[in-house]
């Protein structure tokens with residue numbers, strides 16, 4: 001039946017998804033292919049939302065910008081509904097069929113929701129859902145935020161004028177990024193007034209709760225360990241048991257506490273968007289549900305590549321790199337996938353890009369600059385690694401992870417000015433044993449020292 005659909009047009013390169021990975025991928029294929037016979041290369045991006053995202057400046061731009069920039073690029077505003085790897089074709093939601101020579105799946109991920117189809121449980125994925133959240137926040141008196149990654153961190157810090165209950169199942173906040181020490185450093189920022197704001201609204205209140213038995217001692221106010229059972233009562237005046245008050249939805253945590261709130265924000269990570277591509281094909285999937293890709297961003301299906309949140313990097317990683325579903329990595333993967341696709345078409349050799357040597361991520365949490373390098377949380381290291389920490393309350397937190405005397409990871413919070421020097425020390429793997437704790441001595445100008 002499938003074969004009955006007529007292939008409308010065959011493109012040399014087909015990209016599914018106009019997020020950061022997809023757009024970067026197209027750009028790279030274009031740049032690489034230009035040197036050969038450009039007119040023989042045709043491209044198409046499929047994007048299910050009506051505006052194509054170009055997230056370089058994390059802003060949304062109309063697809064015409066892309067099309068202008070790249071004359072033989074077509075943007076088709078339709079979701080890809082299915083993929084037929086045998087016949088090298090994709091079918092769109094509105095029933096059109098297009099052929100490809102090389103395909104790159106860049107369909108991203110969607111929020112992992114605590115529970116599906118509950119109107120009181122929100123996930124944030126894009127600007128639309130963020131706007132929806134903002135709208136609902138303006139009327140809310142209390143919300144519960146579930147999750148412990150970057151989105152949850154940002155949210156609990158940014159929300160004002162509304163009580164926030166933050167449900168965290170790990171031993172420390174921001175577990176995806178930090179250890180308990182860094183978390184401890186950051187917690188006072190939640191209670192402090194934010195800088196440079198006139199603060200017309202009240203600061204959020206963070207309810208105080210004793211940590212559950214067995215929880216880390218470093219755990220403090222405002223956080224509720226454990227999560228997850230959401231039940232809503234249909235429009236009842238007062239909830240059963242009723243010291244809880246009357247709320248649209250109640251959330252029960254695994255520590256036995258129940259809270260009512262206006263809505264729950266589920267910020268517990270993403271699930272790779274793989275469904276439309278799986279049926280009838282033979283993709284190898286990773287444990288996290290991503291499409292497995294090798295060191296050329298190739299999936300297990302012939303001529304199908306993948307990049308960004310939808311894929312799982314399954315090559316043998318450099319000892320200083322790990323995959324995290326972040327936009328910097330989506331861009332790097334899109335970039336590299338594009339180069340690989342072009343190289344394969346042109347029969348040129350290509351090696352794994354240098355950006356996969358060292359994990360690095362720069363962000364802002366609680367208004368502090370945060371730099372993460374390498375195995376910043378000792379990920380995957382044996383018990384023999386060492387930590388050096390320097391912390392000045394309210395100003396900076398510096399943590400260095402050493403393994404066999406060599407620097408393998410770093411967490412820098414605040415304006416430490418150490419990132420460049422430390423990046424070099426990680427990359428050159430110099431034996432730092434002779435320096436010992438002096439490495440973090442604030443009275444030594446380390447930059448000068450290793451110059």
Ligand code: FAD
Nearest residue numbers: 017019020021048079080107108125308309325326327330
């Ligand atoms: P996406 O950006 O998700 O793009 C995928 C695109 O594919 C979408 O446009 C989608 O519409 C389209 N698509 C999906 N399925 C189909 C289909 N079947 N057919 C056609 N099109 C399809 N990372 C950071 O590094 N720093 C941050 O501060 C940060 N903040 C974040 C805040 C939020 C609220 C969220 C949700 C994520 C954040 N991230 C952040 C993560 C970052 O946004 C992602 O890692 C990155 O966007 C992944 O890029 P991508 O191109 O793989 O996927």
